[in-house]
Amino acid sequence: MAGKEKVFVIGIDGATFDLLMPWIKEGxxxxxxxxxxxxxxxxxxxxxPPLTPVAWSSFMTGKNPGKHGIFNFMYRQQGSYNLKPISxxxxxxxxxxxxxxDNGLKVGVMNVPLTYPPEEVEHFLxxxxxxxxxxxxxxxxxxxxxxxxxxxxKYLIHPIKVREGNNFSQMLLEKYEMIKNRTxxxxxxxxxxxxxxxxxxxxxxxxxxxxxxxxxxxxxxxxDSKLARKHKDILLNFFTKLDQYISQLVSNLKSDTTxxxxxxxxxxxxxxxxxxxxxxxxxxFLALKKNPLTGLKYLLFKIGITPSLFYRLAMKVNLxxxxxxxxxxxxxxxxxxxxxxxxxxxxxxxxxxSLGYYGxxxxxxxxxxREPLGCVEPGEEEKxxxxxxxxxxxxxKDPFTGERIVESVKKRTELFQGxxxxxxxxxxxxxxxxxxxxxxxxxxxxxxxxxxxxxxxGSHRPNGIILLRGEHIKENSQIKGAQITDLAPTxxxxxxxxxxxxxxxxxxxxxxxxxxxxxKEAKFYHEKDAPERKKMTFSGKEEEEIKQKLSDLGYL
Numbered sequence: 001m002a003g004k005e006k007v008f009v010i011g012i013d014g015a016t017f018d019l020l021m022p023w024i025k026e027g028x029x030x031x032x033x034x035x036x037x038x039x040x041x042x043x044x045x046x047x048x049p050p051l052t053p054v055a056w057s058s059f060m061t062g063k064n065p066g067k068h069g070i071f072n073f074m075y076r077q078q079g080s081y082n083l084k085p086i087s088x089x090x091x092x093x094x095x096x097x098x099x100x101x102d103n104g105l106k107v108g109v110m111n112v113p114l115t116y117p118p119e120e121v122e123h124f125l126x127x128x129x130x131x132x133x134x135x136x137x138x139x140x141x142x143x144x145x146x147x148x149x150x151x152x153x154k155y156l157i158h159p160i161k162v163r164e165g166n167n168f169s170q171m172l173l174e175k176y177e178m179i180k181n182r183t184x185x186x187x188x189x190x191x192x193x194x195x196x197x198x199x200x201x202x203x204x205x206x207x208x209x210x211x212x213x214x215x216x217x218x219x220x221x222x223x224d225s226k227l228a229r230k231h232k233d234i235l236l237n238f239f240t241k242l243d244q245y246i247s248q249l250v251s252n253l254k255s256d257t258t259x260x261x262x263x264x265x266x267x268x269x270x271x272x273x274x275x276x277x278x279x280x281x282x283x284x285f286l287a288l289k290k291n292p293l294t295g296l297k298y299l300l301f302k303i304g305i306t307p308s309l310f311y312r313l314a315m316k317v318n319l320x321x322x323x324x325x326x327x328x329x330x331x332x333x334x335x336x337x338x339x340x341x342x343x344x345x346x347x348x349x350x351x352x353x354s355l356g357y358y359g360x361x362x363x364x365x366x367x368x369x370r371e372p373l374g375c376v377e378p379g380e381e382e383k384x385x386x387x388x389x390x391x392x393x394x395x396x397k398d399p400f401t402g403e404r405i406v407e408s409v410k411k412r413t414e415l416f417q418g419x420x421x422x423x424x425x426x427x428x429x430x431x432x433x434x435x436x437x438x439x440x441x442x443x444x445x446x447x448x449x450x451x452x453x454x455x456x457x458g459s460h461r462p463n464g465i466i467l468l469r470g471e472h473i474k475e476n477s478q479i480k481g482a483q484i485t486d487l488a489p490t491x492x493x494x495x496x497x498x499x500x501x502x503x504x505x506x507x508x509x510x511x512x513x514x515x516x517x518x519x520k521e522a523k524f525y526h527e528k529d530a531p532e533r534k535k536m537t538f539s540g541k542e543e544e545e546i547k548q549k550l551s552d553l554g555y556l
Contacts, residue, residue, distance in 0.1 A: 004256070005256060005257075005258065005472075005496060006195070006198075006256055006258070007197050007260060007491050007495055008198045008253055008260070009197075009198070009199040009260040009261075009262065009491070010199075010200055010202070010246060010249065010261045010262075011201040011262060011264070012202050012262070013052065013201065013206035013264060014205050014264070014266070015205055015266070015267075015465045016267045016465060017043060018266060018268065018463070019209070019216070019239075019267065020465070023239065024036065028236065029243040030247075031243045031246050031250065035261065038475055039259070039467060039469030039470070039477075040468045040469075040474050040477045040479050040511035041467040041468070041477075041478060042478050042480055042482055044262055044465055044484055045462055045482065045483045045484065046265040046460075046463070046484050047064060047065055047485070048415055048428065048462065049359040049362075050264070050460045051072060051265070052073075052113050053086060053114045055264035055464075055484055056112055056113045056114055058484050059112075059262075059485075060096050060097070060114075060115075060488070061093040061094070061095060061096070061503070062485050062487070062500070063502070063504050064417065064418060065416050065418075065424065066412075066415075066416030066417045066420055066421045067093060067418030067419070067420065068091050068420070069090060069418075069420035070086060071357075071362075071423065071425065072357045072359060073357075073550055074086060076364075076423075079372050081353075085130075085547060085550075086114065086130075087117065088114055088115050088117060088118075088536075089533050089534060089536035091114060092419075092420060092533070094527065096197075096488045096491060097119070097125070098119060098121065100196065100491075100492070100495060101121045101122055105196035105197060105495065105497075106122055106123050106194065106197075107195055107197045108125075108193050108197070108199070109124070109125040109199050110185065110189070110199060110200040111157060111182070111200070111201045111203065112199060112201045113129065113201070113264075114130055115128050116138070117536055118138070118139055118140040123195060124141065124193065126139040126144060126157070127157070128157065128203075129203055129549065130546065130549075131158075131546075132538065132541075132542035132545040132546055133158055133549070135542065138157060145157070151188055152181065155181065156182070159203070159207060159553070162552050168212075171211070175207065175238065176204075179202055179204050179205075179241065179245055182201075183200075183249065200249070202242065204238075205242065205263075208234075208238050209267040210457075210553075210554060211456065211457070212234050212458070213235075213268075213269055213270075214269070214458070215227065215234050216228075216234070217269050219269070220269050220271070220457060221271050221400075221452060222452075222457050246261070258468065258469070258470030258471075258473065260467070260468055262464065262465060262466050263464035265460045265461060265462065265463075266461035266463040267458050267459070268434060268435070269435060269457065269458055270437050271453060272405065272435065272436040272450050272451065273436070273446070273450070273451050273454075274431070274436050274439075274450060275444070275450075276354035276362075276363060278444055278446060278447060279393075280353060285351050286350045286351070286352065286353055287345070288344050288345060288346055289344055289345070289346045290346070297339060297344060298340060298344075300339070301340045301444060301447050304447050305339075306445060306446050307339055307445050308448075308451065311454065340443060341443040341444065343443075344443075345443070347372075347374075348373050348375055351366055351376050352364065352365055352366060352385065352389060353366060358437070358438075358554075359437070360428070360429050360430065360434060360436070360437065361393075361428065362425035363389060363393075363427040363429075364427075365382055367382060386411060386426060386427065390427065393406055394406045394408070394409055398436075399448075400452070404432070405432050405450065406432070407431065407432050408430045409427055410428050411426065412426060434459070434461050434462070436450070437456070466479055466508075468508070470494075472494065472512055472516035473511055473512060473513065480510070483505060484505075485504045486506050486507070487508075488505055489503050489505045489507050490505070490508045493507045493522050496520065499522060500525065500526075501525065501526055507522050
């Protein structure tokens with residue numbers, strides 16, 4: 001069967017049927033409505049944490065984070081308490097397109113997150129927004145981005161505009177321009193290259209929901225009826241336009257092509273920020289240095305003079321955008337100089353800490369022999385501390401409702417398996433309805449453990465989307481229990497290629513016609529360990545560019 005079938009994948013970052021399905025049923029998204037009737041669809045469970053780089057790494061490898069080694073946008077530098085940006089060189093395992101290419105089929109990949117630096121494939125690969133702005137190797141072949149700029153006038157990989165209070169017209173224009181430009185580029189490349197596997201990724205859908213969820217959600221604490229009356233259809237209009245662009249892509253597919261539409265995670269409202277280091281400090285798990293400067297900063301911290309206060313004030317007078325014009329390294333230096341930071345932590349007397357990862361809450365034990373200044377003995381002391389933290393973290397209450405905000409706290413061993421398990425944080429929080437985000441950007445962003453969100457009003461959920469359509473796919477059927485790791489083995493099966501046995505996913509046979517299943521049996525093989533990927537180190541300038549980008553997007 002190899003070489004006779006083709007697969008075309010459209011990745012809509014953050015898409016969720018929770019938002020889209022009512023519009024589909026109302027006929028406002030006719031393309032998706034038609035494709036659902038023609039194919040199989042359902043919710044797609046993401047990995048945990050359901051963050052962009054973690055989920056897309058699981059998609060491209062078919063493996064859980066314990067095997068591919070990606071747990072957030074940043075990783076802890078070995079032998080330190082510092083965070084560094086991740087890159088494709090940190091992803092362990094062969095990618096889906098590498099396996100397809102190695103079996104003699106041609107691939108084209110557009111802007112899937114965490115593909116920088118780009119792999120050398122036949123035909124092409126264009127990297128994603130998680131690449132330095134100044135990099136001259138955004139694609140393979142290297143001149144492809146320049147070719148697209150020449151043909152189309154521009155090629156937009158990186159979002160640039162940020163929201164300035166309630167003035168978001170420029171940001172909105174850029175989002176529309178990005179999906180238009182991405183579609184035009186995909187159509188151009190579809191004509192130029194005959195690919196057996198083609199994938200295009202849309203990023204703007206993710207940031208649109210981050211920024212504007214509250215305008216479509218009357219139950220959101222930040223819902224503004226006056227603003228909503230003016231912009232109540234802001235998300236609907238965006239996804240309606242995206243639906244039209246999807247129609248253009250689909251109309252250019254041949255009959256032997258299976259279409260896959262998917263997202264890396266879903267979306268929903270967020271209402272609270274959880275400041276874990278503040279909680280750890282107040283509960284005695286984290287200690288501060290005993291010197292005059294730290295003492296002064298702690299005094300200011302206790303009375304509420306924190307980064308959170310100043311950013312909220314800036315947002316109220318629509319001046320938060322000014323922070324983008326300050327060099328990130330200078331901004332970080334200023335934060336550390338005037339506010340409590342991880343540099344003020346007495347590590348030798350600190351038993352647990354959070355590094356400020358974006359997500360639902362991740363805690364590390366300051367373990368002796370692993371952390372540079374660890375003080376917790378491995379073994380019984382470590383086990384007892386983990387159990388104590390698991391219990392105490394579940395007792396955190398929302399000051400606005402009096403309800404507990406944490407439904408469960410899980411050890412990494414309960415979530416992952418694989419050789420990179422030890423690189424994961426020790427504990428992960430599962431907040432109630434995923435409405436609370438942990439965000440300790442500077443170490444101690446606020447003197448409050450819980451506070452209402454600012455900036456983002458929507459964030460990630462585990463339930464993404466999956467839609468399959470093609471001559472081998474059942475019509476008007478629902479897929480149940482699909483996981484994001486299932487897509488790589490399913491795509492390999494549809495292409496008639498063998499599947500590595502160490503993939504965690506399964507072939508989604510419930511979506512495939514019985515006649516096709518009888519004609520084609522899934523074949524598996526033991527893949528040798530992939531040669532270790534050469535570790536790429538960002539220059540100081542490149543690292544700052546990526547951090548600035550993550551900061552603009554609200555992830556850092």
